[in-house]
Amino acid sequence: MKDPLLYEAKRVVVTGCASGMGEAAAKILVDLGAHVIGLDVKPTAVAVQQFVQVDLRDKSSIDAAVVAIGSGIDSVFSIAGLPGPPFSDLDTMLVNFVGARHLIESLVPTMTPGASVICTASNGGMGWQQELETLIPLAATEGFDAGKQWCEDHPEVIASGYAPSKKILNAWVAWRGAQLIETGIRLNCSNPGPTQTAMMPTFEEQSGKAIIDAFVGPSGRRSSAEEQAWPMVFMNSARSSYVAAEAIHVDGGFLGAMTTGQIDIAGILSKM
Template identity: 25%
Template sequence: MKQTLARLVDSALDRSVVLGYTAVGSDVRRRLPTWPADPAPGSMTGRRVVVTGATSGIGEAMARSFLDLGATVHLLGRNADKVAAYARELRQAVPNADVVEEVCDVSDLDAVRAWCTDLVGRVDALHGLVHNAGVMPPERTESPQGHELSLACHVLGPHLMTSLLRDLLVAGPASVVWMSSGGMYGASLHAQDADDVEYRRGEYDGVQAYARTKRMQVVMADAWAEQLRGTGVLVESMHPGWATTPGVTASLPRFDRLTRRVKRTAADGADTAVWLVATRPPSQPGHFWHDRRQRPTTFGWQRGEDPALRARLLAYVAGATGAASLA
């Protein structure tokens, strides 16, 4: 009975959005009997995790949490100075911290190929890969290969990386987490998006491009979960709620001001990714999580993803990256 009530409270928080996504959501859920146990101290000792976008906000907090659990953490950022500075800070803060500095622009497919080739030559296995790097360009910007930047950063680069690191992930076996956003609920896969994945038509809207590619991340994670079923590799996506980070302050200043008093910490935003990698819970198709519980990928008034649109997206991503087709 207590568990049923707790689940109802949790779901009500989720549907209310404002309460569920803020610090209220994580604070209340932590007190419910349905809140899963924390990973055991030291439970990631001897395990190796790559966190992309680890030089700010949620990625920074996540790297620290993995280190606190004993993992070797590969801090991946696009700016070598920032990576070095944060690695230094972590080594000072965490006794015996095993931090590896990694520089790679995940939106640059050539850089991803070079970095993955290098990593494969350096390590034997990965136990975690978190695709956390995120951007919200105010105007349409292109990656070095001419792809729209949020598509390149959120979808193409992570897909190529997952594909090229496949053997390391299987050797772990690893948990792969795609850091999506609750904003993806506002963006189903539409036929016009499937025809214009690169957002070339119409007036560019950075928030819309962000939401669309965050939806695509959920589709990619689900497709990768299916692709890697039986290998031991688990693939999930999640959203962190609304967390105070430099990225939100810079990209959404009005939203940042409005929600300043209620946003959760970056560590709370990172929590589910750390928990997923450390505890490897079973999950069902959809594979989308928030606050340590699997959530629907669409709400009742939306239709489930159209398999034909999904297949077109997967085919586009395979063609653009030259990597594994999940269609």
């Protein structure tokens, strides 16, 4: 079968294309024949058709990127992210949620029929379903400035940066994805487990290697960037046409083991 995932000539935006999962996704999409528009704050080595430098902390930078991208996008891969400290809680929320959402919402009005968006959350955002009362008001803020203001007004919610930024992504995808599918646009997110990328040394420094290892789960190993990129490529492909407002966990069985009591993460963490 030629072009089984139907990406040939599709106009696809990939954020975070300079490194890790975003770089892996951009390479795969170029290989699949898509017209890839790569976005990042740093230059990329991937042979994308168009590169647009953007700082997702900055509304005017995102607005300029939207103009450079133009209309008629088929798929967005929103992969760029910050790991939390040493970056501030606010910068982490801006890159991982507020800026990512502003870019996506700015592209939505001119997206093609059946278009798709995937966001990159994290297993570090587990438990978001129990915090919807707090998270939905942030999800419901309109636009970059209102989202940023909400974060500035709620330092206790965004404390530590990373986990709250991934919880709100899951909550927003469930909430907004259920609205967007009425227009035929699919919004989903992936929750990766520990993945060997440039971000990993920062996680190890922040939390300690033992905690990262505890989150590896029954597969017994970290994933590669490509192992995270492929499920996102599939979820965003036209072959996943009935998958919407969904959060998948690409974590080597961690969530399954935890849900069925085969991993006692609270117990492991309490002994550390």
